[in-house]
Amino acid sequence: GKRINGAVNSALSNTQDDYVAAVDVMLKSIVTALLESDVNIRLVSSLRNSIRNTLLENKNRSMGSMQTKKLVQKTVFDELCSLVDCEAQPFQPKKKKQNVIMFVGLQGSGKTTSCTKLAVYYSKRGFKVGLVCADTFRAGAFDQLKQNAIKARIPFYGSYTDTNPVKVAADGVSKFKKEKFDIIIVDTSGRHRQEEELFQEMVEISQVVKPNQTIMVLDASIGQAAEQQSKAFKDSSDFGAIILTKMDGHAKGGGAISAVAATNTPIIFIGTGEHVHDFEKFSPKSFISKLLGIGDMESLLEQYRTVSNKEDHEATLENLQKGKFTLLDFQKQMQTIMKMGPLSNIANMIPGMGQMMNQISEEETSTKMKRMIFVLDSMTKKELESDGRIFTEQPSRLVRVARGSGATVFDVEMILMQQQMMARMAQTSRAAQQGGGMPGMSG
Numbered sequence: 001g002k003r004i005n006g007a008v009n010s011a012l013s014n015t016q017d018d019y020v021a022a023v024d025v026m027l028k029s030i031v032t033a034l035l036e037s038d039v040n041i042r043l044v045s046s047l048r049n050s051i052r053n054t055l056l057e058n059k060n061r062s063m064g065s066m067q068t069k070k071l072v073q074k075t076v077f078d079e080l081c082s083l084v085d086c087e088a089q090p091f092q093p094k095k096k097k098q099n100v101i102m103f104v105g106l107q108g109s110g111k112t113t114s115c116t117k118l119a120v121y122y123s124k125r126g127f128k129v130g131l132v133c134a135d136t137f138r139a140g141a142f143d144q145l146k147q148n149a150i151k152a153r154i155p156f157y158g159s160y161t162d163t164n165p166v167k168v169a170a171d172g173v174s175k176f177k178k179e180k181f182d183i184i185i186v187d188t189s190g191r192h193r194q195e196e197e198l199f200q201e202m203v204e205i206s207q208v209v210k211p212n213q214t215i216m217v218l219d220a221s222i223g224q225a226a227e228q229q230s231k232a233f234k235d236s237s238d239f240g241a242i243i244l245t246k247m248d249g250h251a252k253g254g255g256a257i258s259a260v261a262a263t264n265t266p267i268i269f270i271g272t273g274e275h276v277h278d279f280e281k282f283s284p285k286s287f288i289s290k291l292l293g294i295g296d297m298e299s300l301l302e303q304y305r306t307v308s309n310k311e312d313h314e315a316t317l318e319n320l321q322k323g324k325f326t327l328l329d330f331q332k333q334m335q336t337i338m339k340m341g342p343l344s345n346i347a348n349m350i351p352g353m354g355q356m357m358n359q360i361s362e363e364e365t366s367t368k369m370k371r372m373i374f375v376l377d378s379m380t381k382k383e384l385e386s387d388g389r390i391f392t393e394q395p396s397r398l399v400r401v402a403r404g405s406g407a408t409v410f411d412v413e414m415i416l417m418q419q420q421m422m423a424r425m426a427q428t429s430r431a432a433q434q435g436g437g438m439p440g441m442s443g
């Protein structure tokens with residue numbers, strides 16, 4: 001119920017012109033950012049209006065411009081989170097019951113990969129899981145699932161000769177049911193040569209396997225097509241959850257917001273790579289932070305806590321909580337990150353780093369990180385404990401560190417830039433904890 005009545009509106013426009021103008025400027029930059037991240041145009045526009053109304057309603061005359069900015073930031077963040085934070089309860093498989101999970105989604109979206117990831121996820125939690133390949137359309141589909149399943153040690157079912165996907169699905173499910181499997185995951189085809197036929201096939205398969213849960217797989221790079229596509233799948237297969245794949249790539253998954261909004265269906269997991277363990281529970285806050293470019297501070301801290309030596313890093317965590325991040329913190333973090341691997345995943349959580357590392361191989365990434373560590377090792381205690389500005393004040397330090405580590409001055413500058421980014425993120429993150437924050441809008 002966010003509305004604004006004419007009285008409030010005119011009162012504001014008479015006395016609070018500056019406030020309204022400031023809100024509009026901030027909203028404009030946010031709208032641009034959201035559109036660039038593929039968030040649905042209509043959604044952005046309604047979001048803009050709803051945020052604007054909230055802001056105008058909440059306007060407190062004594063509020064300063066800093067407070068106004070914080071309020072804008074918090075409102076945008078909260079509104080976006082509430083868009084992807086579906087209230088619908090996700091499916092929970094029941095032990096001692098046979099749960100059938102069916103996958104739908106276009107070819108190439110990542111169904112077969114995500115099927116295996118989900119199978120491993122449940123298998124680790126004590127469920128007996130089987131995989132059924134009902135993609136009889138694409139040559140090699142069964143071999144792909146089979147290879148994935150063997151690698152992950154998940155029992156599988158499929159056929160090289162039977163070309164009827166409905167029959168193969170039914171046979172596989174009944175086989176695993178007889179064998180008392182807890183969870184039976186059915187992978188389907190996603191050919192799009194004749195869309196009608198694909199949707200008809202989904203209807204028929206779901207009639208015979210009677211899934212307890214249907215999951216739609218969506219590629220994060222889907223963009224504006226997400227709404228139409230998810231609606232079409234919803235009509236034919238009434239899925240109850242979404243898995244968003246390829247979140248390790250350049251796309252930030254803005255399109256997924258419209259899929260959630262159009263179908264009122266929650267995202268449950270995200271795929272963050274091709275490997276079976278590149279699979280994470282969906283978190284609205286992390287997702288929106290990443291979309292807005294805040295960097296995934298929460299996940300990073302979480303991972304950091306699990307691998308870092310507690311005493312060694314207490315100081316860093318303390319600094320981060322204070323909104324600080326020194327070069328020494330950066331050095332410790334680099335050392336920890338080397339232990340966290342695979343590096344490309346970690347790199348994605350650090351703003352600016354993911355893009356830098358995306359084009360290069362794991363090996364090159366590792367070499368690059370090692371070089372960064374050499375550079376940091378060549379700094380003095382005073383330099384490390386500083387916020388990095390000491391290098392701008394005394395550029396001769398740059399040259400000394402570069403020489404000492406066999407790097408170029410440019411390499412050193414890059415590292416300083418990264419530490420600065422982290423420092424800003426620490427600040428933003430602290431601001432967010434204290435009531436909403438967004439990048440590029442602090443100060």
Ligand code: GDP
Binds near residue numbers: 110114246270271
């Ligand atoms: P399907 O046609 O829907 O079954 O899609 P696949 O599971 O065969 O995946 C298509 C391609 O996307 C494969 O090369 C996968 O390795 C890749 N893939 C799937 N999920 C992810 C992911 O989360 N990240 C990345 N980088 N690649 C993925």
Ligand code: MG
Binds near residue numbers: 112113135187188189
């Ligand atoms: Mg497939």
